[in-house]
Amino acid sequence: MAAEALARTLDTAAALCAQRGARLTPQRRRVLEILCRTERPLGAYEILDQLREGSRALAPPTVYRALDFLLEQGLAHRLESQHAFIGCRHPGCAHQSQFLICARCGRVIELSDAGVSERLAMAARARGFEAERPVVELIGICAGCASAEPAPDCPS
């Protein structure tokens, strides 16, 4: 994420937390910044490595606690299929997300497609199931990678 957009995202996050009485401490803010600065999703231990830059010795719970907070506040998302985390692309707006995850370049597109959410809700309701936490992730090939690469059946 570009520097300006990053600053704006962090400001939005701070405002949201203030408004909710939640504390976006320096450490949590730092984790959010690391997440948002990166295009790709990051594993907890990758975040930890970046947090440690500057010779501080931090342990796994530190980063997992910060992530729990960010997930609760809707400032970050967990990609279950990747065991990784990503900064939310539109924090504040309550949203059910779907993720398009490129298996080649690792980039992620965060959607909030109402049609998909509705269909899922319908399917669940029809079985008397009350959905609380949807996990919708499509692993595949993004537009950029599809055009940059030869077709799957192209003779090299």
Add this chain to the structure above:
Amino acid sequence: MAAEALARTLDTAAALCAQRGARLTPQRRRVLEILCRTERPLGAYEILDQLREGSRALAPPTVYRALDFLLEQGLAHRLESQHAFIGCRHPGCAHQSQFLICARCGRVIELSDAGVSERLAMAARARGFEAERPVVELIGICAGCASAEPAPDCPS
């Protein structure tokens, strides 16, 4: 799964594999049986524990290899949000599944809702994204648990 249904599922699996030239070895068959006999999804190490009953000392790769085979053949599914595996409820029929996972009792309903699949495909296609492996899991409360328990806002 009841004994009869289990036997039928295993026979179907054997027939499918034979037809494809894939080898449903005793070990793989045993893992499939463990998966299908159980209502709930099972972690790899839970399966391993059951495989070991009879004092054999098996290592993790044994069960992961069997699971890889079953996943490839569409005889089992992996629940990404649970780090667990489940036997397919309708093997043979090519299908994209969605899973309703009860957070209370652990039971799983495997859907193959065409409307959901289509909506997802549309949303992806609109972004030039070619989905290869969909992960759709709704965590929530199943009908049985909802009726058995007091409402969330019920004063105890």
Add this chain to the structure above:
DNA sequence: ACGAGATTGAAACATTATAACGTTTCCAGG
């Protein structure tokens, strides 16, 4: 029988995540 390829056994290792416990920091009320 022979050999290529698939399957299995076994040990070590890598990665991801949490439990448990103590300390520090923050903030509201006295």
Add this chain to the structure above:
DNA sequence: CCTGGAAACGTTATAATGTTTCAATCTCGT
């Protein structure tokens, strides 16, 4: 200003999940 309770943080150890590696064995077509 004190002070007590809650939230946040530090630290160690450990649980849970998944992979690499290499050697031994089995299967099947020739």
